[in-house]
Amino acid sequence: MLIKKYYSIKDMTFWTRHETLLFILIASIPTVAYVIFAQKWLVLPWTPIALVGTAVAFVVGFRNNAVYDRLWEGRKIWGGIVNSSRSFSILVSDTVTNEYANDSNKLSEEELKKERITIIYRHLAWLTALRYAMRTKKQWETFMEHKTNREWASRINIPEFEIDEKEAISEYLSDAELAIVMKAPNKCTVIQKLQSQHLRKLKERGLIWEFSFLALEGHLKDLIALQGKSERIKNFPYPRQYASLNVYFVWIFLLLLPLGIIPEFAKIGQIVAESFPIIGKYFVWFSIPFSTLVSWVFHTMERIGTVGENPFEGSGNDVPISTIARGIEIDIRTCVEEDPENIPKPFEVRLNIQM
Known part of the structure; x- marks a missing residue:
């Protein structure tokens, strides 16, 4: 996600140089x-072209909106994941205790901390699997098919x-x-x-109070709902009839x-x-830079939509999502009082762009 005020002219020129x-x-x-070979018939009235341009502008604007x-x-979905992850980690750090456990089931403070970290790490595994699922290429995704997009x-x-998904998880x-996870079609x-x-096993041993268990399960339910919303966007493309017609109309x-x-010139x-x-x-030769400028504006707006x-x-x-996930990881690993030396640093911002 762009974090500076605007792309520079240099950036935009580089991105659209082939077009x-x-x-x-x-x-x-x-x-x-028209000029050199005197083909004066190569002209069209400006009014119908202007009407086409107006229609194209509406179509492009509709798509971009x-x-x-x-x-x-x-x-907003990933903002919800941030909030739910923080709440979940705070509950885990405060509810996994010996308060309701029998003497035979009580753990040392070190063992309790290990249980908390195991739960938090499993949540990070879910977060990692989710961001890899969101980055998986779908048939209708064409961003990487364009040379300048691959360069960026x-x-x-x-x-x-x-980084390989298995290695990350x-x-x-x-x-x-x-x-178990790597064999599953939906790892998350x-x-x-x-x-x-x-969590259920910890509840059965009395290491989590029953009402705390219900609260934690509620957070899992919320996280799964947010996962489903994110998958809905990923797995359902922008309707092809609008996307395709938009491209055809612009090029016409x-x-x-x-x-x-x-x-006119x-x-x-x-x-x-x-x-x-x-x-x-x-003066008629000035039609070349003018046509180029107008074409660049319309096509760039269409490409931004693409x-x-x-x-x-x-x-x-x-x-x-990479930067958001790393921010969540830093927050929740801090909540369970993990050694700061083991907590990763935020991803580096490159070209003023978050990943």
């Missing part, structure tokens, strides 16, 4: 044919693309639990099942645009020639 060259070519071909709603919903992703180094689970759900079983407009701009050139003959003679369709895909404008 910009294509727009220059599209604008240049009919202009050369819908895409932003998906992004903002994803951020490689520069910000998304952890889920560089293994930091938080025992070998036996890891083997299995981890929460293991978590619930562990971009191809027609020079044919409407050229005659030719007319302006005739007027300018009355006062500035030299400028007026060549890269924002899937808010967990890994672009610089997505929900920064």
Whole structure:
């Protein structure tokens, strides 16, 4: 997720450089044919093109609004995960005690701390599995198919693309639990099942009060609900009919645009020639940079919508789930009084972008 005020012109130029060259070519071909080869028939009335442009602007705006709603919903879901994780860790640190245990079931303070850390680590395993699930590529996700998008992703180094999932989860689970989890199609759900079983066993031994057990189970229920909401966004794409038609309409407009701009600039050139003959003679050539600029604006807005369709895909404008998850890890490991030396540092912010 972008954390600076704005992208610089340099950033935007780098990101759209291939399209910009294509727009220059599209604008240049009919202009050369019109001026050099006197193909005066290569023109269209400006009014219908302007109407098409207006319709395209509405379609692009509609899509970008819908895409932003998906992004903002994803951020609210992960904000909920932050809150529930903190509450869960506080409950674990304060409710796993010997207060209601029989003498035969009581544990030493060191053993109680180990139980708390085991629960917290299992929660971190769930969080890790969830962020890897959100980064898994779906058939309809096209962000990485574009060269400049891959360049950005490689520069910000998304952890889920560089570290194997099993290796990441293994930091938080025992070998036996890891083997169970890695076989499951939905690793997150299995981890929460293991978590619930562990809490129940502690309750049966009197190490968790029954009402505290219900409170902890309630948090697991909330976390599973948030997981389902996040999966809903991940597994249901922005409707293809809107996405596809949006691209087609934009490109139809971009191809027609020079044919409407050229005659308009030719007319302006005739007027300018009355006062500035030299400028007026060549004024029609200014249609190339103007067409390029208008094309760049429309296409860039359409492309922003494309890269924002899937808010967990890994672009610089997505929900920064890696950074959020690491922040949660730091908070909850602190809650169970783990050695600060063992608590990881926040992910590095690169190119002013959170991961």
